[in-house]
Amino acid sequence: MSFMLFLDKRHADVQAMMTAKDIPGLIRHLNHRNPDIQWQAAEALGSLGTEAVVPLIRVLDGGHKAVRIGAIEALAKIRDLRSVRPLVHLLKHDEAVEVRWIAALALGEIGDPSAIPILFESLRSKEKYVRYGAARSLELLHWIPRDDAERAYYAIALMNWPGAKKMGKAATIPLTDILQDPDPATRLKIVELLGQIGDPDAQPACEAALRDKDAPVRWAAVVAAKKCRVLSAHIPWGLAKRPRTGQNPWAAAVLNFFFVGLGYNYLGFWWGFLVFMSYASIFTLAQLESGPFIPYVYVYPITALFAAQTFYMAKKMPDL
Amino acid sequence: MTERRDISGLIKALQSPDFAVQTRAAQALGSLGPAAMDELIATLKNKHRDVLLGVIEALSVIRDPRSIEPLAGALKDENSEVRWQAAMALGEIGDDKAIGPLREALKDSNKYVRYGAAFALATLGWKPGTADERASYFIGMQEWKAVEDIGPDAIPALNHVLNDPDSAVRLKVMKILGSIRDEKAIPALMRGLADGDKDVRWEAALAAPSCGINPMHIPRGLSRRPKTAKNPVIAGVMNFLLPGLGYGYIGKWWGIMIFQIDVTATVWLFKYEGDNTTSAVLFPIYIILGIHAWYITRKMPDFV
Numbered sequence: 122m123s124f125m126l127f128l129d130k131r132h133a134d135v136q137a138m139m140t141a142k143d144i145p146g147l148i149r150h151l152n153h154r155n156p157d158i159q160w161q162a163a164e165a166l167g168s169l170g171t172e173a174v175v176p177l178i179r180v181l182d183g184g185h186k187a188v189r190i191g192a193i194e195a196l197a198k199i200r201d202l203r204s205v206r207p208l209v210h211l212l213k214h215d216e217a218v219e220v221r222w223i224a225a226l227a228l229g230e231i232g233d234p235s236a237i238p239i240l241f242e243s244l245r246s247k248e249k250y251v252r253y254g255a256a257r258s259l260e261l262l263h264w265i266p267r268d269d270a271e272r273a274y275y276a277i278a279l280m281n282w283p284g285a286k287k288m289g290k291a292a293t294i295p296l297t298d299i300l301q302d303p304d305p306a307t308r309l310k311i312v313e314l315l316g317q318i319g320d321p322d323a324q325p326a327c328e329a330a331l332r333d334k335d336a337p338v339r340w341a342a343v344v345a346a347k348k349c350r351v352l353s354a355h356i357p358w359g360l361a362k363r364p365r366t367g368q369n370p371w372a373a374a375v376l377n378f379f380f381v382g383l384g385y386n387y388l389g390f391w392w393g394f395l396v397f398m399s400y401a402s403i404f405t406l407a408q409l410e411s412g413p414f415i416p417y418v419y420v421y422p423i424t425a426l427f428a429a430q431t432f433y434m435a436k437k438m439p440d441l
Numbered sequence: 442m443t444e445r446r447d448i449s450g451l452i453k454a455l456q457s458p459d460f461a462v463q464t465r466a467a468q469a470l471g472s473l474g475p476a477a478m479d480e481l482i483a484t485l486k487n488k489h490r491d492v493l494l495g496v497i498e499a500l501s502v503i504r505d506p507r508s509i510e511p512l513a514g515a516l517k518d519e520n521s522e523v524r525w526q527a528a529m530a531l532g533e534i535g536d537d538k539a540i541g542p543l544r545e546a547l548k549d550s551n552k553y554v555r556y557g558a559a560f561a562l563a564t565l566g567w568k569p570g571t572a573d574e575r576a577s578y579f580i581g582m583q584e585w586k587a588v589e590d591i592g593p594d595a596i597p598a599l600n601h602v603l604n605d606p607d608s609a610v611r612l613k614v615m616k617i618l619g620s621i622r623d624e625k626a627i628p629a630l631m632r633g634l635a636d637g638d639k640d641v642r643w644e645a646a647l648a649a650p651s652c653g654i655n656p657m658h659i660p661r662g663l664s665r666r667p668k669t670a671k672n673p674v675i676a677g678v679m680n681f682l683l684p685g686l687g688y689g690y691i692g693k694w695w696g697i698m699i700f701q702i703d704v705t706a707t708v709w710l711f712k713y714e715g716d717n718t719t720s721a722v723l724f725p726i727y728i729i730l731g732i733h734a735w736y737i738t739r740k741m742p743d744f745v
Contacts, residue, residue, distance in 0.1 A: 156665055190661045197657050223660035230657060257656060386694045394697055401701055
């Protein structure tokens with residue numbers, strides 16, 4: 122086992138706890154500062170066998186992330202069927218992607234075919250790590266895709282893009298399913314493939330991609346649009362609906378009218394705060410000098426100038 | 442100035458804001474020949490980047506072997522452009538004594554410097570001998586296919602490049618390690634899993650199993666990545682104590698605005714309503730702001 126490279130010097134504490142079968146102590150070490158010790162503790166817990174299962178399952182709910190990961194590693198080594206249900210729960214609901222990923226991997230290691238439906242479901246996760254882990258586990262469980270669509274899901278999860286393309290129109294729905302992936306590189310690949318496959322059913326997905334928040338994805342969608350049967354006239358219209366990255370000139374102007382400086386901040390200039398803090402200090406001093414209301418009379422004509430300048434500046438800023 | 446052989450004047454002109462003046466000054470210094478050597482070498486102790494670049498350029502035109510040693514020193518400058526230029530100059534001068542320092546420079550963390558060193562070594566007619574030298578050379582030349590063909594022997598050289606600040610290079614390293622398929626790559630891949638760049642991490646995750654890392658151990662490697670998510674408790678406490686700045690901490694630009702509104706409101710309330718009313722009004726608001734900041738920070742996605 123290549124992994125033993127990391128275990129050549131087993132930490133004395135871990136060794137002692139393993140001999141004493143001190144399960145709570147080992148679980149505490151899953152969150153040790155030193156990652157090597159985390160690993161050793163997980164390995165040791167896994168080698169303790171079935172008696173560790175119940176305490177390990179108990180920490181899956183609510184423990185620290187490193188503890189959950191270590192406990193899952195150990196459970197995957199023990200391969201006790203009691204751990205399948207809690208692992209399925211984590212795969213569905215855990216907030217950390219790594220935990221969902223390792224839960225998917227562990228379900229494959231344990232080898233209970235009852236996990237197949239949830240693993241197949243996970244091929245549609247929006248996180249590529251989870252899809253990837255689920256695909257590997259399905260393979261370990263000897264899952265066989267029934268049709269081209271399932272084969273496409275599997276190929277996409279493994280990032281096997283040529284394989285997905287081979288499925289032709291059967292890949293359209295699997296591809297559009299994961300257009301929610303937070304990774305722009307993956308979305309880009311999906312849009313390119315949809316263009317190459319050229320299925321009219323991909324039209325809504327291509328239109329959605331025109332509005333993507335990432336510029337390269339939008340451009341790929343423009344290139345793919347024709348093959349996806351998006352009307353040419355619709356392309357600029359679709360693009361126009363993308364989330365604003367350039368800021369709204371009106372908002373910038375209003376902000377700079379009432380809070381001089383923050384309008385610049387809103388437009389992305391870091392020094393807006395400085396302008397604002399200076400303005401606020403001068404204004405407060407003026408209020409102390411001449412009472413609370415008179416400064417307002419003087420300040421708004423001045424800030425109106427700032428607001429107008431900001432408005433034109435924001436309008437000229439490039440977008441798309 | 443060239444005619445007057447005004448060396449110090451020309452060196453001063455290297456700092457001109459006008460790029461054309463800079464290059465002409467460097468060329469003029471070069472055209473003065475070996476006579477300018479002593480002063481140029483003394484100027485290498487200068488810390489100003491433009492001066493160093495100009496002097497090195499001039500030295501590369503003069504091609505006097507006396508400049509090898511000072512230029513080898515410049516290969517260790519803190520500025521990467523200076524290191525790059527020094528490497529290129531050592532190639533131009535064409536003296537074999539430069540080979541040792543240039544081979545060291547192949548291990549630089551900056552890709553420009555590595556490229557310059559490899560290029561200079563090629564100019565000097567150097568041929569890499571061992572597999573490790575070949576790997577360093579091809580990495581410097583950015584010929585990744587050739588690095589891949591070297592196989593497991595390229596791993597130590599690839600390890601050096603993991604310090605490159607350019608994530609595209611680190612990504613390339615992970616790809617190659619994945620295709621080399623050797624257990625010696627495990628420490629490098631573990632580093633890649635905890636890389637600060639998300640694409641490098643993903644490539645490391647794909648490469649790791651092929652080098653013999655048990656897939657079950659990869660997620661923990663990934664979980665060691667640098668934390669980008671903000672701490673909800675800090676955001677909450679800050680927003681309670683200094684309302685608005687908790688929002689600022691999680692990157693909301695309008696946090697400072699809320700802070701300022703709160704300061705103004707607090708001052709006026711104190712002035713007109715007195716202590717007790719002010720506390721009674723503001724305290725619940727601060728609690729709500731604190732909880733709100735805590736809550737939205739918890740909900741913020743942590744990129745994997």
